[in-house]
Amino acid sequence: MKNDLDDLIERLKQNDKEAFNLLFYMYAEKIFKFSLTFFNREVEAEEIVQEVFLKIWLKRKTISDPSTFNSYIYTIAKNLIFNNLKRNIYKKKYDSYLYANHQAQQNVTENEVIYEETKQRIERALAQLPKKRKEVFLLSRRDGLKNKEIAEKLDISIKTVETHMSLSLKYLRGILHVDSDKLMMLAFLILFNI
Numbered sequence: 001m002k003n004d005l006d007d008l009i010e011r012l013k014q015n016d017k018e019a020f021n022l023l024f025y026m027y028a029e030k031i032f033k034f035s036l037t038f039f040n041r042e043v044e045a046e047e048i049v050q051e052v053f054l055k056i057w058l059k060r061k062t063i064s065d066p067s068t069f070n071s072y073i074y075t076i077a078k079n080l081i082f083n084n085l086k087r088n089i090y091k092k093k094y095d096s097y098l099y100a101n102h103q104a105q106q107n108v109t110e111n112e113v114i115y116e117e118t119k120q121r122i123e124r125a126l127a128q129l130p131k132k133r134k135e136v137f138l139l140s141r142r143d144g145l146k147n148k149e150i151a152e153k154l155d156i157s158i159k160t161v162e163t164h165m166s167l168s169l170k171y172l173r174g175i176l177h178v179d180s181d182k183l184m185m186l187a188f189l190i191l192f193n194i
Contacts, residue, residue, distance in 0.1 A: 009066035012056075020060075024053055031077050038081050048084065052077050062152075083144050118176070125175040129168060136164035 008026075011019035028049050035045035055076050056063075063069065126134055132154075139145045139153065140161075147161045154161075 005069060006066040009063055009069055012060045013063060015060070020053075020057060023056070027073055028053070031073065034074065034077055035081055038085060044084065048077060048080050051080050055080075080144075121176055122172065125172050128175075129171065133164045133168050136161055137168040140165055 008019045008023055012023060031049050031052050032045050035048040036042065039045050039048075052073060056073065063072065126137070129137065135154065136150055139150045140147070145153070147158050147165070150156075150161045151158045
């Protein structure tokens with residue numbers, strides 16, 4: 001098994017799609033079952049499996065030690081699961097906030113209008129960012145990559161990534177004039193689900 005896995009990893013690093021498919025068949029069900037322990041719905045676990053293997057394919061050249069591949073793939077799965085759970089927690093908190101303050105709100109239609117307007121403002125603001133800064137921001141917020149991963153992907157320093165993120169957030173805060181708790185939470189949710 002170990003020699004087979006070593007061979008598959010080496011073939012994967014050489015862009016061998018058959019090796020990728022074999023690894024998928026070896027690990028997909030295990031990752032699915034692992035993910036399912038965290039989610040109530042199979043569709044969420046299936047999405048994690050797809051995201052794990054997308055990351056494996058995108059990072060295939062960087063897999064350095066085939067003997068740690070099992071740990072590597074489960075670490076990717078765990079990180080994706082926790083990111084997904086965090087997003088769900090924020091969404092539930094926002095939903096609870098809306099429900100608890102329902103009496104103070106005029107109606108759901110108004111909230112939908114606010115949501116759409118805020119989303120459009122964010123999209124217009126993102127369009128104004130310089131190309132590289134926007135790319136860094138979207139890799140972080142939309143794709144959930146860590147600063148180190150963004151730096152490696154774009155071949156820039158981590159400090160440059162941090163600078164781009166800091167300037168992006170400062171710019172977006174200024175453009176959006178986020179001054180109420182509700183609008184700030186809404187903008188946060190939109191930024192993470194663009």
